[in-house]
Amino acid sequence: MKRVFSPPDYDLAATLSSGQSFRWRRHGHSWDGVIGTQWARLTPGGGTITAETATPVADWQWLVRYLQLEADLNAVLRTFPDDEPMRAAVKECHGLRLLQQDPWECLASFILSSTKQIVQIEQITRLLCERYGQPVPAPAGVAPAFAFPSPSRLASAGEADLRTCKMGFRAPYLLGTARAVDSGQLDLEQLQRMSLEEARERLLQLPGVGRKIADCVLLFSCGFARAFPVDVWIMKALRHLYFPRRRVGRKRLQQFAEEHFGPCGGYAQQYLFHYMRTRRKDAPPGRKQSIGVTGTNA
DNA sequence: GCCCAGGTGAAGC
DNA sequence: GCTTCACATGGG
Numbered sequence: 001m002k003r004v005f006s007p008p009d010y011d012l013a014a015t016l017s018s019g020q021s022f023r024w025r026r027h028g029h030s031w032d033g034v035i036g037t038q039w040a041r042l043t044p045g046g047g048t049i050t051a052e053t054a055t056p057v058a059d060w061q062w063l064v065r066y067l068q069l070e071a072d073l074n075a076v077l078r079t080f081p082d083d084e085p086m087r088a089a090v091k092e093c094h095g096l097r098l099l100q101q102d103p104w105e106c107l108a109s110f111i112l113s114s115t116k117q118i119v120q121i122e123q124i125t126r127l128l129c130e131r132y133g134q135p136v137p138a139p140a141g142v143a144p145a146f147a148f149p150s151p152s153r154l155a156s157a158g159e160a161d162l163r164t165c166k167m168g169f170r171a172p173y174l175l176g177t178a179r180a181v182d183s184g185q186l187d188l189e190q191l192q193r194m195s196l197e198e199a200r201e202r203l204l205q206l207p208g209v210g211r212k213i214a215d216c217v218l219l220f221s222c223g224f225a226r227a228f229p230v231d232v233w234i235m236k237a238l239r240h241l242y243f244p245r246r247r248v249g250r251k252r253l254q255q256f257a258e259e260h261f262g263p264c265g266g267y268a269q270q271y272l273f274h275y276m277r278t279r280r281k282d283a284p285p286g287r288k289q290s291i292g293v294t295g296t297n298a
Numbered sequence: 299g300c301c302c303a304g305g306t307g308a309a310g311c
Numbered sequence: 312g313c314t315t316c317a318c319a320t321g322g323g
Contacts, residue, residue, distance in 0.1 A: 019304055114305035120321060121304080168319025173306080210306050231304040249313085273304075 001057050005049045007069045011095030012044040018274040020099050020220050022109050022122045035066050039138045039145040054137040068100050079264045085241040089275035096274055103188040105148040106221035110213045111173050127165035154178035173208020180206055192222045219266035228257045228265040237272045
């Protein structure tokens with residue numbers, strides 16, 4: 001089944017490859033993935049996104065919500081600080097969006113993300129889904145598709161068994177968190193009804209979940225646009241762009257980010273993150289590319 | 299071989 | 312409070 005959407009200013013490739021979700025695979029111009037229990041192929045072109053599914057779909061709300069097709073991007077961009085680094089990042093990453101993901105998949109994926117490169121997180125989650133996920137219908141000729149495994153399925157797995165998915169020392173974290181969610185100790189669906197601070201407190205009680213991963217879950221799956229994950233890339237970006245030649249610790253950067261980037265700070269964070277990661281690749285070897293204007297190189 | 303990767307938790311000052 | 316270190320695994 002096929003349906004065409006026309007969201008303004010939507011860079012699908014940037015959005016799906018910017019380290020929010022780890023389950024999309026590019027095939028030519030198209031992207032194949034699984035949302036919930038639905039296989040989907042998304043193809044951008046000419047200001048549209050064409051969605052194909054393997055089974056008939058009466059209501060596309062699940063996709064509209066996941067891709068945030070009705071979100072007002074310009075309203076978000078207007079909240080960004082009017083400084084040179086943000087202008088450069090917005091210009092460079094025009095059309096980058098935030099997804100609204102399933103909280104469990106998001107939480108589990110980011111527990112697996114620590115000190116891993118994105119390409120490896122993609123590999124681990126793929127192995128995890130193939131081993132523990134429910135098969136979902138996919139068109140003939142494409143790779144078998146799987147849903148993300150449920151908390152209860154992972155809660156009943158053995159740690160050694162989980163390690164066969166190459167997650168290493170993260171296995172006990174994932175297992176412990178799966179058990180906490182499966183037992184009802186934490187109801188992920190309730191998080192979005194709490195304050196940001198309270199929801200974060202609840203997530204921080206899970207094994208393998210610290211400030212950064214908690215903020216990723218809050219931002220990418222609970223609708224807290226202010227949550228601002230600070231990872232190694234963002235630390236590098238903030239130091240370079242806003243604190244050149246000063247020693248600034250992680251906590252201090254976190255505090256600066258919360259004050260400086262405003263109510264949609266998480267969006268701004270994603271722009272900076274993607275900007276840093278895509279900029280570096282076309283930098284000539286052996287020479288650092290200047291990013292943004294910091295005053296010293298203006 | 300070395301260093302690093304969308305970190306966290308425990309142990310040391 | 313802060314800093315340092317171990318934790319698996321793979322890529323450059």
